[in-house]
Amino acid sequence: EPEVTQTPSHQVTQMGQEVILRCVPISNHLYFYWYRQILGQKVEFLVSFYNNEISEKSEIFDDQFSVERPDGSNFTLKIRSTKLEDSAMYFCASKSGNSPLHFGNGTRLTVT
């Protein structure tokens, strides 16, 4: 069964550094999302992306965050200058039409 792939599974970075989290959505999916889950807390919506542009973003998704679909397969989340509070599990998800979201296995980001 096709799946959403995220790399790396764990990323450690120093505060203030830029980090790029990578995702390969399921190939025939058109809608792409990033969510995050701070340890022990709820899963939170960050951003949705469709037709090569952001369709919706949450309050969390400020100017430090950006998303890109640089080619036909990858979908990336960039955090420009990481803060300690950005430490979380980041999930990429994709879907086609009115179908449930398929989540990747997540990237655990640790900011030190």
Add this chain to the structure above:
Amino acid sequence: AQKITQTQPGMFVQEKEAVTLDCTYDTSDPSYGLFWYKQPSSGEMIFLIYQGSYDQQNATEGRYSLNFQKARKSANLVISASQLGDSAMYFCAMREGGATDSWGKLQFGAGTQVVVTP
């Protein structure tokens, strides 16, 4: 205000028993959908079951069933014949609105940790 409320932070259940996980929701949108996801200790999010607000029948998927009570705004997950591999965190989530893109913007509850014991 909380859109999704899961009041049970944790539950123990014996193998082969059934377990019900509570979920209540709050929305004024007539078109919405409710999802349950499973998150094992390895961290991935696994889709289990979906119920649309206009669906007449309660959703079922194998050992999972959703007890949808629209008037009470509840969407409880029932896992029948629990197995050791069911030990995980379970999240209830909701999408609001009928637009295709809204199906991906989910609001999650706090989750219920289920531990299945032999």
